[in-house]
Amino acid sequence: AQKVTQAQTEISVVEKEDVTLDCVYETRDTTYYLFWYKQPPSGELVFLIRRNSFDEQNEISGRYSWNFQKSTSSFNFTITASQVVDSAVYFCALSERETSGSRLTFGEGTQLTVNP
Amino acid sequence: DVKVTQSSRYLVKRTGEKVFLECVQDMDHENMFWYRQDPGLGLRLIYFSYDVKMKEKGDIPEGYSVSREKKERFSLILESASTNQTSMYLCASSLWVGGPGEQFFGPGTRLTVL
Numbered sequence: 239a240q241k242v243t244q245a246q247t248e249i250s251v252v253e254k255e256d257v258t259l260d261c262v263y264e265t266r267d268t269t270y271y272l273f274w275y276k277q278p279p280s281g282e283l284v285f286l287i288r289r290n291s292f293d294e295q296n297e298i299s300g301r302y303s304w305n306f307q308k309s310t311s312s313f314n315f316t317i318t319a320s321q322v323v324d325s326a327v328y329f330c331a332l333s334e335r336e337t338s339g340s341r342l343t344f345g346e347g348t349q350l351t352v353n354p
Numbered sequence: 355d356v357k358v359t360q361s362s363r364y365l366v367k368r369t370g371e372k373v374f375l376e377c378v379q380d381m382d383h384e385n386m387f388w389y390r391q392d393p394g395l396g397l398r399l400i401y402f403s404y405d406v407k408m409k410e411k412g413d414i415p416e417g418y419s420v421s422r423e424k425k426e427r428f429s430l431i432l433e434s435a436s437t438n439q440t441s442m443y444l445c446a447s448s449l450w451v452g453g454p455g456e457q458f459f460g461p462g463t464r465l466t467v468l
Contacts (some may be wrong), residue, residue: 247394254376270452271453282460283459285456285457285458288455290453297366306440329397334417335453335454340454340455341454
């Protein structure tokens with residue numbers, strides 16, 4: 239069965255610090271997809287990234303970067319030089335291609351607070 | 355832009371009432387989903403649908419039913435609301451793009467059952 243664990247319930251940093259949000263997943267499928275979403279205080283989830291299991295290249299998008307390591311079943315998310323607007327709940331999610339179809343299994347979420 | 359709308363942002367109902375939550379998407383997505391979000395539990399899938407008139411149970415379907423009569427609309431029904439169904443309800447839609455596409459979410463409905 240697929241499972242996503244975000245062990246960090248809450249993280250608090252000061253603006254301009256770098257912060258890494260951890261995501262560990264469990265799956266028996268060889269083909270799967272990993273996602274990150276952001277939920278700002280307004281409540282609407284915003285898609286950040288989708289990565290398939292065959293693409294282990296790290297990705298960088300501005301201040302955001304993602305580190306995918308199949309050896310440790312992790313897909314961690316780093317925000318460089320954090321800003322107050324980064325304050326949100328961040329969710330990691332997993333979909334197994336064969337058994338899940340389009341459905342996602344979400345982690346519990348990590349509440350990030352960036353203080354000025 | 356893909357838009358997913360939900361009929362209400364806030365809803366207050368009484369125990370035993372029948373509750374309808376409506377979700378509409380405007381981008382011809384075949385997949386639609388209903389989640390509930392509770393503190394510390396993340397998003398849990400209630401029901402989803404791959405096509406009109408098709409539905410599949412998610413992880414927590416008990417006490418809920420769904421209806422998808424048109425491709426753009428996916429309704430969540432609480433047959434007899436109970437206090438433990440007080441929660442934030444999120445609707446989402448997506449395309450199949452050779453694998454699961456990103457899900458687009460609505461703004462959510464915060465339901466309180468008294």
